[in-house]
Amino acid sequence: MNKEVRVRFAPSPTGYLHLGSLRTALFNYLFAKHNKGKFILRIEDTDQSRKVEGAVENLINILNEMGLNYDEGPVVGGEFGPYSQSERLEIYKKYSDELLANGDAYYAFETAEELDEMRKVQQMQGKQTMYDRRARVLTENEVKEKLSSGIPYVIRLKVPLDTEIKFKDIIRGNVRIETNLVDDQVLLKSDGYPTYHLANVIDDHLMEITHIIRGEEWLTSVPKHIILYNAFGWEVPQMAHVPLILNPDKSKLSKRQGDVATEDYLKKGYLKEALLNFMTLLGWNPGEGEEKEIFSKNELVELFTIEKVNSAGAVFNVDKLNWMNGEYIKNYDIDKLTELIIPFLNSSGIDTSDIAKTKRVVFAIRNYISKLDEAAEQAKTYYYEVSLSPEQSELVNSETSKQVFESMIAKTDLMLEITIDNFKPMLSEVQKETGIKGKNLFMPVRLALTGEEHGPELGLIAYVLGKDEVLCRLRKFV
RNA sequence: GGCGCGUUGGUGUAAUUGGUUAACACGCCGCCCUCUCAAGGCGGAGAGUACGGGUUCGAUCCCCGUACGCGCUACCA
Numbered sequence: 001m002n003k004e005v006r007v008r009f010a011p012s013p014t015g016y017l018h019l020g021s022l023r024t025a026l027f028n029y030l031f032a033k034h035n036k037g038k039f040i041l042r043i044e045d046t047d048q049s050r051k052v053e054g055a056v057e058n059l060i061n062i063l064n065e066m067g068l069n070y071d072e073g074p075v076v077g078g079e080f081g082p083y084s085q086s087e088r089l090e091i092y093k094k095y096s097d098e099l100l101a102n103g104d105a106y107y108a109f110e111t112a113e114e115l116d117e118m119r120k121v122q123q124m125q126g127k128q129t130m131y132d133r134r135a136r137v138l139t140e141n142e143v144k145e146k147l148s149s150g151i152p153y154v155i156r157l158k159v160p161l162d163t164e165i166k167f168k169d170i171i172r173g174n175v176r177i178e179t180n181l182v183d184d185q186v187l188l189k190s191d192g193y194p195t196y197h198l199a200n201v202i203d204d205h206l207m208e209i210t211h212i213i214r215g216e217e218w219l220t221s222v223p224k225h226i227i228l229y230n231a232f233g234w235e236v237p238q239m240a241h242v243p244l245i246l247n248p249d250k251s252k253l254s255k256r257q258g259d260v261a262t263e264d265y266l267k268k269g270y271l272k273e274a275l276l277n278f279m280t281l282l283g284w285n286p287g288e289g290e291e292k293e294i295f296s297k298n299e300l301v302e303l304f305t306i307e308k309v310n311s312a313g314a315v316f317n318v319d320k321l322n323w324m325n326g327e328y329i330k331n332y333d334i335d336k337l338t339e340l341i342i343p344f345l346n347s348s349g350i351d352t353s354d355i356a357k358t359k360r361v362v363f364a365i366r367n368y369i370s371k372l373d374e375a376a377e378q379a380k381t382y383y384y385e386v387s388l389s390p391e392q393s394e395l396v397n398s399e400t401s402k403q404v405f406e407s408m409i410a411k412t413d414l415m416l417e418i419t420i421d422n423f424k425p426m427l428s429e430v431q432k433e434t435g436i437k438g439k440n441l442f443m444p445v446r447l448a449l450t451g452e453e454h455g456p457e458l459g460l461i462a463y464v465l466g467k468d469e470v471l472c473r474l475r476k477f478v
Numbered sequence: 479g480g481c482g483c484g485u486u487g488g489u490g491u492a493a494u495u496g497g498u499u500a501a502c503a504c505g506c507c508g509c510c511c512u513c514u515c516a517a518g519g520c521g522g523a524g525a526g527u528a529c530g531g532g533u534u535c536g537a538u539c540c541c542c543g544u545a546c547g548c549g550c551u552a553c554c555a
Contacts, residue, residue, distance in 0.1 A: 011555090050555080108553095112552095115553085127479085182481095185552095193553085196555050216549065217555090218550090218555090219550080243548095246547095248489080251547090251548075252549075281503095282490070282491095285490085287493090288492085288493095289492060289493070291501085293502085293504090313548065314489090316489095317489045317504070319504060320490065320503075320504040322504090323505085368516055438513065442512095443513055446514070452515095453513090454516085458514095
């Protein structure tokens with residue numbers, strides 16, 4: 001008896017995927033997969049003035065890249081298509097005609113200027129700004145006359161007055177709004193395109209959507225939608241309005257205060273697994289005292305329930321994202337991580353053609369970075385010529401340092417290869433032999449090998465450089 | 479202005495559907511490890527649950543009010 005769960009992610013193509021949209025898509029995806037249902041992508045491109053070239057392709061790419069593959073939608077198709085609203089215009093026309101015929105909608109002929117004027121007056125009077133429903137009183141003949149004379153028109157929703165709309169949101173519980181406060185929303189614009197409200201209701205019904213999971217900014221327009229469902233005699237899907245993602249100052253996450261496009265984060269070297277993990281935990285938690293925070297996508301699918309989504313907005317905390325991304329980097333498969341890091345190294349001019357060495361480098365730097373774009377900075381040590389400041393070179397060229405290097409060279413020469421495990425014991429022997437220890441022993445070696453006073457443990461450095469390179473760098477100072 | 483939604487340390491979240499010294503993670507501070515910087519290990523500071531009233535033997539949890547924040551208030555989504 002349970003219907004198959006069908007949910008949709010219905011973005012308007014803006015040219016990039018906003019983090020808030022990413023999370024909405026993510027929640028829809030997780031909910032669908034958890035319930036063994038379908039995740040549908042629908043493009044809400046009904047605003048011709050906001051058209052962006054290539055935006056749809058970009059959206060699909062990024063969604064796929066993030067692993068949020070949809071079951072039905074543009075490109076992949078499905079039995080409820082087309083999945084772009086701009087290709088469904090006749091459908092909206094048909095249903096708006098039906099509303100007109102049943103008296104649930106009406107024609108209106110005001111110009112944009114007239115509406116502006118109306119609002120201005122309302123504002124001055126301190127009244128609520130909304131359409132004053134003036135066209136409701138037009139007679140059939142007046143309407144006919146205006147239509148035949150070619151005056152541009154819109155079709156507006158005829159909101160039933162003096163009552164209230166009650167509904168239950170899965171996340172927010174019961175909500176009620178008086179219909180007198182609900183605007184006679186434009187449903188069909190004068191260019192023949194539908195507004196969000198009309199298209200959304202019709203498509204959700206036609207595409208047999210069972211659960212609407214979308215951002216909180218839509219909560220107050222739910223009554224308009226319910227009025228439409230009622231007018232058509234359709235069942236209202238279940239609804240869940242997820243909280244917004246916020247800037248540190250608690251306003252809605254915006255460009256002004258940092259990057260908001262998913263693409264930007266990928267470019268900076270955040271791993272998609274980490275991003276998905278982090279975004280899910282923004283406003284959701286498995287609860288019941290679960291203290292784990294690192295979850296694979298499969299685990300999230302298994303655990304995710306929409307009821308556990310928080311109702312309050314969540315501040316986007318980059319510090320925590322960085323930490324989590326670092327956790328993923330530390331534990332990632334080394335071959336895959338190397339593959340991901342190579343482009344970042346190349347773009348800094350590092351030659352990665354020696355794959356074996358590159359892999360050793362990645363192994364060495366993974367504990368030192370929290371984003372992939374920090375890799376080049378950390379990796380430089382292993383690739384560039386050593387250059388020292390006057391003080392540093394004085395230390396390296398001191399008598400004791402020379403002793404250390406000579407002893408090391410002799411011992412290293414005898415080694416088959418340097419490993420992380422055998423380098424340190426070798427240094428211990430050098431210490432015994434020369435009587436030089438502590439900082440006087442290690443710092444010259446560090447400087448000779450890397451040219452820097454800070455860095456990973458020496459064993460790691462020697463291992464990455466390899467025997468030949470280590471010898472080569474040491475010999476420069478004896 | 480109107481309407482709606484929200485409010486647990488700085489941030490993200492917990493707290494067996496009223497009974498806990500209010501827990502965990504990030505961040506911050508300190509210690510250990512150590513040649514250095516991270517990582518790691520250990521420890522610490524930081525909220526009495528926005529505020530004020532109720533209900534109750536007992537409220538983070540239920541009810542009311544206030545404050546504050548956010549959202550919506552377009553022929554944008």
